[in-house]
Amino acid sequence: MSMIDTVKAAVAAVAGKRANVRMEGAKAGVVLDATGLDGADRHALEEQVKAAAMQPGVEDVRIVLTAEKLERRIIAVASGKGGVGKSTLSANLAIALARMGRKTGLVDADIYGPSQPRLMAAEGVKPVAQDGKLQPVATPYGVSLLSMGQLVEPDKAIAWRGPMAAGALSQLVDGDWGATDTLILDLPPGTGDVQLTMVQKHRPAGAVIVSTPQDLALIDARRAIDLFAKAGVPIIGLVENMAGYCCPHCGGLSDPFGSGGAEAAAAELGIPFLGRVPLTIAIRTASDAGRPPAAGEDDAVFAPIAAQVANWLAQAPRGG
Ligand SMILES: Nc1ncnc2c1ncn2[C@@H]1O[C@H](COP(=O)(O)OP(=O)(O)OP(=O)(O)O)[C@@H](O)[C@H]1O
Numbered sequence: 001m002s003m004i005d006t007v008k009a010a011v012a013a014v015a016g017k018r019a020n021v022r023m024e025g026a027k028a029g030v031v032l033d034a035t036g037l038d039g040a041d042r043h044a045l046e047e048q049v050k051a052a053a054m055q056p057g058v059e060d061v062r063i064v065l066t067a068e069k070l071e072r073r074i075i076a077v078a079s080g081k082g083g084v085g086k087s088t089l090s091a092n093l094a095i096a097l098a099r100m101g102r103k104t105g106l107v108d109a110d111i112y113g114p115s116q117p118r119l120m121a122a123e124g125v126k127p128v129a130q131d132g133k134l135q136p137v138a139t140p141y142g143v144s145l146l147s148m149g150q151l152v153e154p155d156k157a158i159a160w161r162g163p164m165a166a167g168a169l170s171q172l173v174d175g176d177w178g179a180t181d182t183l184i185l186d187l188p189p190g191t192g193d194v195q196l197t198m199v200q201k202h203r204p205a206g207a208v209i210v211s212t213p214q215d216l217a218l219i220d221a222r223r224a225i226d227l228f229a230k231a232g233v234p235i236i237g238l239v240e241n242m243a244g245y246c247c248p249h250c251g252g253l254s255d256p257f258g259s260g261g262a263e264a265a266a267a268e269l270g271i272p273f274l275g276r277v278p279l280t281i282a283i284r285t286a287s288d289a290g291r292p293p294a295a296g297e298d299d300a301v302f303a304p305i306a307a308q309v310a311n312w313l314a315q316a317p318r319g320g
Pocket of ligand 1: 079081082083084085086087088089110113115189241242243277278279280281283284285287288
Protein backbone atom coordinates (compact mmCIF):
# COMPACT_ATOMS: atom_id res chain seq x y z
CA MET A 1 0.00 0.00 0.00
CA SER A 2 1.31 3.47 -0.81
CA MET A 3 1.94 5.88 2.05
CA ILE A 4 -1.09 8.00 1.22
CA ASP A 5 -3.37 4.95 1.18
CA THR A 6 -1.99 3.79 4.52
CA VAL A 7 -2.59 7.22 6.04
CA LYS A 8 -6.07 7.46 4.50
CA ALA A 9 -7.06 4.05 5.84
CA ALA A 10 -5.75 4.83 9.32
CA VAL A 11 -7.52 8.19 9.44
CA ALA A 12 -10.76 6.75 8.05
CA ALA A 13 -10.71 4.14 10.80
CA VAL A 14 -11.05 6.85 13.44
CA ALA A 15 -12.85 9.65 11.60
CA GLY A 16 -14.83 7.93 8.83
CA LYS A 17 -16.16 10.33 6.22
CA ARG A 18 -15.37 13.36 8.33
CA ALA A 19 -11.75 13.37 7.16
CA ASN A 20 -10.19 14.27 3.85
CA VAL A 21 -6.49 13.44 3.59
CA ARG A 22 -3.86 15.00 1.31
CA MET A 23 -0.13 14.25 1.23
CA GLU A 24 2.61 16.60 0.19
CA GLY A 25 5.86 14.71 0.32
CA ALA A 26 6.12 13.45 3.91
CA LYS A 27 3.57 15.95 5.18
CA ALA A 28 -0.03 14.93 5.78
CA GLY A 29 -2.84 17.48 5.67
CA VAL A 30 -6.24 16.49 7.00
CA VAL A 31 -9.39 18.53 6.56
CA LEU A 32 -11.67 17.41 9.35
CA ASP A 33 -15.39 18.14 9.37
CA ALA A 34 -16.35 18.75 13.01
CA THR A 35 -19.99 19.61 12.35
CA GLY A 36 -22.15 18.88 15.38
CA LEU A 37 -19.32 17.97 17.74
CA ASP A 38 -18.86 19.85 20.96
CA GLY A 39 -15.49 21.13 22.19
CA ALA A 40 -14.39 17.98 24.03
CA ASP A 41 -15.42 15.58 21.23
CA ARG A 42 -13.82 17.79 18.61
CA HIS A 43 -10.59 17.90 20.55
CA ALA A 44 -10.60 14.14 21.08
CA LEU A 45 -11.23 13.45 17.39
CA GLU A 46 -8.49 15.86 16.38
CA GLU A 47 -6.00 14.04 18.62
CA GLN A 48 -7.08 10.62 17.32
CA VAL A 49 -6.72 11.74 13.72
CA LYS A 50 -3.32 13.22 14.39
CA ALA A 51 -2.11 9.97 15.95
CA ALA A 52 -3.64 7.87 13.17
CA ALA A 53 -2.04 9.94 10.42
CA MET A 54 1.43 9.62 11.98
CA GLN A 55 2.28 6.48 10.00
CA PRO A 56 5.89 5.42 9.41
CA GLY A 57 7.49 7.88 7.00
CA VAL A 58 5.08 10.73 7.81
CA GLU A 59 6.97 13.69 9.22
CA ASP A 60 4.24 16.15 9.97
CA VAL A 61 0.47 16.20 10.31
CA ARG A 62 -1.58 19.36 9.86
CA ILE A 63 -5.26 19.35 10.67
CA VAL A 64 -7.74 21.92 9.48
CA LEU A 65 -11.10 21.85 11.21
CA THR A 66 -14.24 22.85 9.37
CA ALA A 67 -17.83 22.84 10.49
CA GLU A 68 -21.05 23.48 8.72
CA LYS A 69 -22.89 26.25 10.46
CA LEU A 70 -25.77 24.52 12.15
CA GLU A 71 -28.96 26.40 12.17
CA ARG A 72 -29.61 26.86 15.83
CA ARG A 73 -32.69 28.72 16.84
CA ILE A 74 -33.20 30.61 20.03
CA ILE A 75 -36.51 30.77 21.83
CA ALA A 76 -36.64 33.54 24.39
CA VAL A 77 -38.81 33.08 27.46
CA ALA A 78 -39.78 36.40 28.98
CA SER A 79 -42.02 37.95 31.55
CA GLY A 80 -42.82 41.52 32.39
CA LYS A 81 -41.98 41.00 36.04
CA GLY A 82 -40.25 38.58 38.37
CA GLY A 83 -41.68 35.60 40.19
CA VAL A 84 -44.29 34.58 37.62
CA GLY A 85 -42.62 31.26 36.85
CA LYS A 86 -40.48 32.15 33.85
CA SER A 87 -37.60 29.95 35.02
CA THR A 88 -39.93 27.08 35.83
CA LEU A 89 -41.46 27.27 32.36
CA SER A 90 -38.05 27.61 30.65
CA ALA A 91 -36.69 24.50 32.37
CA ASN A 92 -39.75 22.40 31.69
CA LEU A 93 -40.14 23.62 28.12
CA ALA A 94 -36.49 22.74 27.43
CA ILE A 95 -36.95 19.26 28.89
CA ALA A 96 -40.21 18.65 27.04
CA LEU A 97 -38.61 19.73 23.74
CA ALA A 98 -35.62 17.43 24.41
CA ARG A 99 -38.03 14.57 25.06
CA MET A 100 -39.55 15.26 21.64
CA GLY A 101 -36.13 14.59 20.12
CA ARG A 102 -34.80 18.11 19.71
CA LYS A 103 -31.22 18.80 20.73
CA THR A 104 -32.03 21.37 23.33
CA GLY A 105 -29.91 23.74 25.37
CA LEU A 106 -30.86 26.17 28.09
CA VAL A 107 -29.32 29.56 28.79
CA ASP A 108 -30.15 31.00 32.17
CA ALA A 109 -29.66 34.71 31.63
CA ASP A 110 -31.42 35.69 34.83
CA ILE A 111 -28.85 38.02 36.36
CA TYR A 112 -31.04 38.78 39.34
CA GLY A 113 -31.75 35.25 40.47
CA PRO A 114 -30.30 32.49 38.32
CA SER A 115 -32.19 29.38 39.39
CA GLN A 116 -31.59 26.91 36.56
CA PRO A 117 -28.65 25.04 38.16
CA ARG A 118 -30.97 24.08 41.02
CA LEU A 119 -34.01 23.40 38.81
CA MET A 120 -31.95 21.25 36.44
CA ALA A 121 -30.06 19.39 39.18
CA ALA A 122 -26.69 20.79 38.08
CA GLU A 123 -25.74 22.85 41.10
CA GLY A 124 -22.08 23.38 41.86
CA VAL A 125 -20.90 22.34 38.39
CA LYS A 126 -18.75 25.04 36.80
CA PRO A 127 -18.52 25.19 33.03
CA VAL A 128 -14.99 25.26 31.63
CA ALA A 129 -13.86 27.41 28.73
CA GLN A 130 -12.20 25.81 25.74
CA ASP A 131 -10.87 27.77 22.78
CA GLY A 132 -12.39 30.85 24.40
CA LYS A 133 -15.89 29.36 24.54
CA LEU A 134 -17.82 28.16 27.56
CA GLN A 135 -18.68 24.47 27.43
CA PRO A 136 -22.31 23.86 28.42
CA VAL A 137 -22.84 21.54 31.36
CA ALA A 138 -24.81 18.31 30.95
CA THR A 139 -27.92 17.84 33.10
CA PRO A 140 -29.78 14.61 33.95
CA TYR A 141 -32.59 15.67 31.61
CA GLY A 142 -30.84 15.64 28.25
CA VAL A 143 -30.63 19.44 28.18
CA SER A 144 -27.27 21.17 28.33
CA LEU A 145 -27.04 24.27 30.44
CA LEU A 146 -25.14 27.50 30.83
CA SER A 147 -26.27 29.71 33.68
CA MET A 148 -25.32 33.05 35.07
CA GLY A 149 -25.42 31.18 38.40
CA GLN A 150 -22.42 29.10 37.30
CA LEU A 151 -20.33 32.20 36.62
CA VAL A 152 -20.89 34.26 39.74
CA GLU A 153 -21.37 33.72 43.44
CA PRO A 154 -25.12 33.71 44.11
CA ASP A 155 -25.01 36.76 46.39
CA LYS A 156 -22.95 38.76 43.90
CA ALA A 157 -25.28 38.20 40.95
CA ILE A 158 -27.20 41.35 41.75
CA ALA A 159 -24.09 43.50 41.12
CA TRP A 160 -24.19 42.86 37.37
CA ARG A 161 -25.32 45.94 35.53
CA GLY A 162 -25.59 47.28 32.00
CA PRO A 163 -22.79 46.48 29.59
CA MET A 164 -21.05 44.12 32.01
CA ALA A 165 -24.18 42.05 32.32
CA ALA A 166 -24.73 42.11 28.56
CA GLY A 167 -21.13 40.93 28.00
CA ALA A 168 -21.44 38.07 30.47
CA LEU A 169 -24.79 37.05 29.05
CA SER A 170 -23.38 36.95 25.54
CA GLN A 171 -20.71 34.49 26.71
CA LEU A 172 -23.52 32.13 27.66
CA VAL A 173 -25.43 32.42 24.39
CA ASP A 174 -22.17 32.23 22.41
CA GLY A 175 -21.00 29.15 24.32
CA ASP A 176 -19.90 26.00 22.52
CA TRP A 177 -23.38 24.62 21.89
CA GLY A 178 -22.20 21.92 19.46
CA ALA A 179 -25.12 20.05 17.93
CA THR A 180 -27.79 21.92 19.90
CA ASP A 181 -30.53 22.97 17.50
CA THR A 182 -32.89 24.68 19.92
CA LEU A 183 -31.73 27.06 22.61
CA ILE A 184 -34.15 28.19 25.29
CA LEU A 185 -33.17 31.58 26.62
CA ASP A 186 -34.48 32.30 30.11
CA LEU A 187 -34.32 36.10 30.08
CA PRO A 188 -34.02 38.26 33.17
CA PRO A 189 -37.47 39.36 34.36
CA GLY A 190 -38.64 42.75 33.18
CA THR A 191 -38.49 44.78 30.02
CA GLY A 192 -35.47 47.06 30.48
CA ASP A 193 -32.28 47.75 28.54
CA VAL A 194 -30.54 44.47 29.41
CA GLN A 195 -33.43 42.50 27.93
CA LEU A 196 -33.70 44.69 24.83
CA THR A 197 -29.94 44.54 24.21
CA MET A 198 -29.96 40.75 24.49
CA VAL A 199 -32.92 40.36 22.18
CA GLN A 200 -31.44 42.70 19.59
CA LYS A 201 -28.03 41.07 19.76
CA HIS A 202 -29.00 37.40 19.75
CA ARG A 203 -32.13 37.63 17.60
CA PRO A 204 -34.34 34.86 18.94
CA ALA A 205 -36.50 33.12 16.35
CA GLY A 206 -39.46 33.72 18.61
CA ALA A 207 -40.55 34.52 22.14
CA VAL A 208 -42.77 32.88 24.72
CA ILE A 209 -44.32 35.21 27.27
CA VAL A 210 -45.20 33.97 30.73
CA SER A 211 -47.83 35.64 32.84
CA THR A 212 -49.95 34.89 35.89
CA PRO A 213 -53.68 35.52 35.77
CA GLN A 214 -53.42 38.67 37.88
CA ASP A 215 -54.21 41.89 36.08
CA LEU A 216 -50.97 43.54 37.06
CA ALA A 217 -48.92 40.67 35.66
CA LEU A 218 -50.87 40.88 32.42
CA ILE A 219 -50.10 44.56 32.06
CA ASP A 220 -46.45 43.59 32.46
CA ALA A 221 -46.86 40.84 29.89
CA ARG A 222 -48.04 43.51 27.45
CA ARG A 223 -44.80 45.37 28.06
CA ALA A 224 -42.84 42.21 27.28
CA ILE A 225 -44.79 41.81 24.06
CA ASP A 226 -43.95 45.41 23.14
CA LEU A 227 -40.26 44.76 23.77
CA PHE A 228 -40.20 41.95 21.21
CA ALA A 229 -42.28 43.97 18.76
CA LYS A 230 -39.70 46.74 19.02
CA ALA A 231 -36.93 44.26 18.22
CA GLY A 232 -38.92 42.65 15.39
CA VAL A 233 -39.02 39.24 17.10
CA PRO A 234 -42.27 37.31 16.59
CA ILE A 235 -44.24 36.16 19.61
CA ILE A 236 -44.87 32.41 19.67
CA GLY A 237 -47.52 32.84 22.32
CA LEU A 238 -48.52 33.39 25.90
CA VAL A 239 -48.40 30.82 28.69
CA GLU A 240 -50.49 31.39 31.75
CA ASN A 241 -48.78 30.15 34.90
CA MET A 242 -50.27 29.63 38.33
CA ALA A 243 -53.61 29.42 36.63
CA GLY A 244 -56.05 28.04 39.17
CA TYR A 245 -55.03 26.29 42.34
CA CYS A 246 -54.97 22.54 42.27
CA CYS A 247 -55.84 21.23 45.74
CA PRO A 248 -53.37 18.54 46.78
CA HIS A 249 -56.08 16.80 48.82
CA CYS A 250 -59.11 16.62 46.56
CA GLY A 251 -57.52 17.50 43.18
CA GLY A 252 -60.16 20.20 42.69
CA LEU A 253 -59.21 23.33 40.78
CA SER A 254 -60.10 26.77 42.12
CA ASP A 255 -59.20 30.18 40.70
CA PRO A 256 -57.94 32.53 43.41
CA PHE A 257 -56.82 35.09 40.82
CA GLY A 258 -59.78 34.72 38.48
CA SER A 259 -59.76 32.58 35.33
CA GLY A 260 -59.48 33.17 31.62
CA GLY A 261 -57.66 36.50 31.98
CA ALA A 262 -54.52 35.50 30.15
CA GLU A 263 -56.38 33.75 27.36
CA ALA A 264 -58.59 36.79 26.87
CA ALA A 265 -55.55 39.07 26.95
CA ALA A 266 -53.80 36.90 24.36
CA ALA A 267 -56.86 37.13 22.10
CA GLU A 268 -57.02 40.87 22.59
CA LEU A 269 -53.35 41.24 21.71
CA GLY A 270 -53.71 38.92 18.74
CA ILE A 271 -51.14 36.40 19.95
CA PRO A 272 -51.65 32.65 20.37
CA PHE A 273 -52.48 31.23 23.77
CA LEU A 274 -50.20 28.25 24.40
CA GLY A 275 -51.79 26.87 27.55
CA ARG A 276 -52.03 27.12 31.28
CA VAL A 277 -49.92 25.68 34.04
CA PRO A 278 -51.85 25.22 37.28
CA LEU A 279 -50.54 26.37 40.63
CA THR A 280 -49.70 23.12 42.37
CA ILE A 281 -47.56 22.31 45.34
CA ALA A 282 -46.16 19.40 43.33
CA ILE A 283 -44.66 21.77 40.73
CA ARG A 284 -43.00 23.83 43.43
CA THR A 285 -41.57 20.95 45.43
CA ALA A 286 -40.44 19.05 42.33
CA SER A 287 -38.71 22.20 41.01
CA ASP A 288 -37.01 22.86 44.32
CA ALA A 289 -35.74 19.29 44.39
CA GLY A 290 -34.25 19.53 40.88
CA ARG A 291 -36.84 17.19 39.34
CA PRO A 292 -38.79 19.28 36.85
CA PRO A 293 -42.26 17.81 36.22
CA ALA A 294 -41.72 17.75 32.44
CA ALA A 295 -39.20 14.96 33.01
CA GLY A 296 -41.94 12.73 34.47
CA GLU A 297 -43.74 10.14 32.37
CA ASP A 298 -47.10 11.55 33.43
CA ASP A 299 -46.45 15.14 32.31
CA ALA A 300 -49.60 16.41 30.65
CA VAL A 301 -48.94 20.11 31.22
CA PHE A 302 -45.64 21.02 29.59
CA ALA A 303 -45.58 18.50 26.72
CA PRO A 304 -48.58 20.09 24.94
CA ILE A 305 -47.04 23.56 25.33
CA ALA A 306 -43.74 22.25 23.93
CA ALA A 307 -45.61 20.63 21.04
CA GLN A 308 -47.07 24.00 20.10
CA VAL A 309 -43.64 25.61 20.26
CA ALA A 310 -42.23 22.81 18.06
CA ASN A 311 -45.06 23.29 15.56
CA TRP A 312 -44.39 26.98 15.50
CA LEU A 313 -40.69 26.33 14.81
CA ALA A 314 -41.56 23.90 12.03
CA GLN A 315 -43.58 26.51 10.17
CA ALA A 316 -41.52 29.62 11.06
CA PRO A 317 -39.37 31.08 8.31
CA ARG A 318 -35.74 30.06 8.77
CA GLY A 319 -32.72 32.27 9.04
CA GLY A 320 -34.61 35.00 10.86
N1 LIG B 1 -47.25 26.55 38.52
C1 LIG B 1 -46.61 26.65 39.67
N2 LIG B 1 -47.08 26.05 40.79
C2 LIG B 1 -46.44 26.18 41.96
N3 LIG B 1 -45.33 26.87 42.15
C3 LIG B 1 -44.81 27.48 41.07
C4 LIG B 1 -45.41 27.40 39.78
N4 LIG B 1 -44.64 28.11 38.91
C5 LIG B 1 -43.61 28.60 39.62
N5 LIG B 1 -43.71 28.23 40.93
C6 LIG B 1 -42.80 28.58 42.02
O1 LIG B 1 -42.79 30.00 42.12
C7 LIG B 1 -41.49 30.47 42.41
C8 LIG B 1 -41.05 31.43 41.31
O2 LIG B 1 -40.96 30.73 40.08
P1 LIG B 1 -39.77 31.00 39.05
O3 LIG B 1 -38.47 31.10 39.75
O4 LIG B 1 -39.92 30.03 37.94
O5 LIG B 1 -40.23 32.44 38.57
P2 LIG B 1 -39.44 33.50 37.73
O6 LIG B 1 -40.46 34.26 37.00
O7 LIG B 1 -38.37 32.87 36.93
O8 LIG B 1 -38.83 34.33 38.90
P3 LIG B 1 -37.56 35.27 38.86
O9 LIG B 1 -38.00 36.43 38.10
O10 LIG B 1 -37.34 35.57 40.31
O11 LIG B 1 -36.46 34.51 38.24
C9 LIG B 1 -40.60 29.23 42.52
O12 LIG B 1 -40.50 28.88 43.86
C10 LIG B 1 -41.39 28.17 41.75
O13 LIG B 1 -41.13 26.85 42.22
